[in-house]
Amino acid sequence: MFTLEGKVAIVTGASRGIGAAIAIALADAGASVSLISRTAPQPEVISSLEKTGRLFAHISADLSQMQSIPLVVGSTLNRFGRIDILVNNAGIIRRTPFLEYSETDWDVIVNTNLKVPFFLAQACARQMLAQEHVGQGAESSGQRGKIINICSVLSFQGGILVPAYTAAKHGLAGVTKAMANELAPQGINVNGLAPGYVRTENTAPLQSDPQRFNAIVARIPAGRWGDPADIAGAAVFLASSASDYMQGQILTVDGGWLAR
Numbered sequence: 194m195f196t197l198e199g200k201v202a203i204v205t206g207a208s209r210g211i212g213a214a215i216a217i218a219l220a221d222a223g224a225s226v227s228l229i230s231r232t233a234p235q236p237e238v239i240s241s242l243e244k245t246g247r248l249f250a251h252i253s254a255d256l257s258q259m260q261s262i263p264l265v266v267g268s269t270l271n272r273f274g275r276i277d278i279l280v281n282n283a284g285i286i287r288r289t290p291f292l293e294y295s296e297t298d299w300d301v302i303v304n305t306n307l308k309v310p311f312f313l314a315q316a317c318a319r320q321m322l323a324q325e326h327v328g329q330g331a332e333s334s335g336q337r338g339k340i341i342n343i344c345s346v347l348s349f350q351g352g353i354l355v356p357a358y359t360a361a362k363h364g365l366a367g368v369t370k371a372m373a374n375e376l377a378p379q380g381i382n383v384n385g386l387a388p389g390y391v392r393t394e395n396t397a398p399l400q401s402d403p404q405r406f407n408a409i410v411a412r413i414p415a416g417r418w419g420d421p422a423d424i425a426g427a428a429v430f431l432a433s434s435a436s437d438y439m440q441g442q443i444l445t446v447d448g449g450w451l452a453r
């Protein structure tokens with residue numbers, strides 16, 4: 194049910210952090226993986242991918258720019274011939290009080306976290322529908338494709354000092370449902386995955402502020418921050434045939450943060 198044998202996945206923002214953990218987990222489950230980021234994946238990411246024995250390639254692209262989309266799709270097709278799974282994970286955050294928030298920061302956050310993921314999903318869905326439909330039977334998804342948008346607990350809450358990020362992540366959860374409604378009848382699953390507080394570069398300023406760090410831990414029922422690997426299993430589930438009847442859901446993996 195969980196095998197990704199023969200599937201081709203694009204994972205954006207896979208050079209480190211949550212995207213890297215997802216790319217490794219998808220390869221471990223059998224997928225060939227196209228890793229997208231501006232900088233090269235960290236050496237430990239490459240060595241973990243090598244250990245899976247699966248094919249992988251890094252494509253350098255700036256996903257704040259719409260021009261990156263044909264490059265990402267075209268390079269993945271050149272290398273692997275098809276696209277079965279898209280994980281829209283690349284994301285950035287800028288922490289500034291609302292009263293000082295700049296238009297420049299708003300634009301780069303919304304472009305990277307919402308606009309480009311939306312149009313990359315559109316490009317990948319077009320490819321999923323155009324390509325030969327393979328994979329029937331119990332061991333392989335009978336669906337035509339899987340799109341997973343990495344949302345956030347800030348797809349549900351307001352957060353502090355990150356209004357553009359909150360807007361983008363609420364928007365991404367919304368378009369996840371909108372896309373699911375149109376693509377479910379065509380055999381593509383679209384779902385979101387919302388991590389809680391995970392130890393990555395994205396949250397470094399919170400981790401290094403003892404007051405914020407401890408306040409966050411105190412509110413997490415699991416009693417600890419998440420690690421990138423904590424998020425990866427849910428991504429394999431959403432990429433696999435185990436989730437064929439799931440559409441438009443935002444699956445939270447947050448140590449219980451939102452349940453509280």
Ligand SMILES: NC(=O)c1ccc[n+]([C@@H]2O[C@H](COP(=O)([O-])OP(=O)(O)OC[C@H]3O[C@@H](n4cnc5c(N)ncnc54)[C@H](OP(=O)(O)O)[C@@H]3O)[C@@H](O)[C@H]2O)c1
Pocket residue numbers: 205206207208209210211212229230231232233254255256257258282283284285305343344345346387388389390391392393394395396
């Ligand atoms: N960490 C958390 O607690 C948390 C919680 C909820 C949601 N999330 C979400 O999870 C996702 C991954 O975050 P993370 O915590 O793993 O952050 P991270 O460690 O900072 O990694 C971000 C990844 O996105 C890539 N990226 C950023 N801007 C890009 C651009 N313009 N073009 C191409 N790639 C770009 C980065 O690669 P390059 O810099 O090499 O380009 C990197 O691979 C994001 O969508 C984030 O919002 C994180």
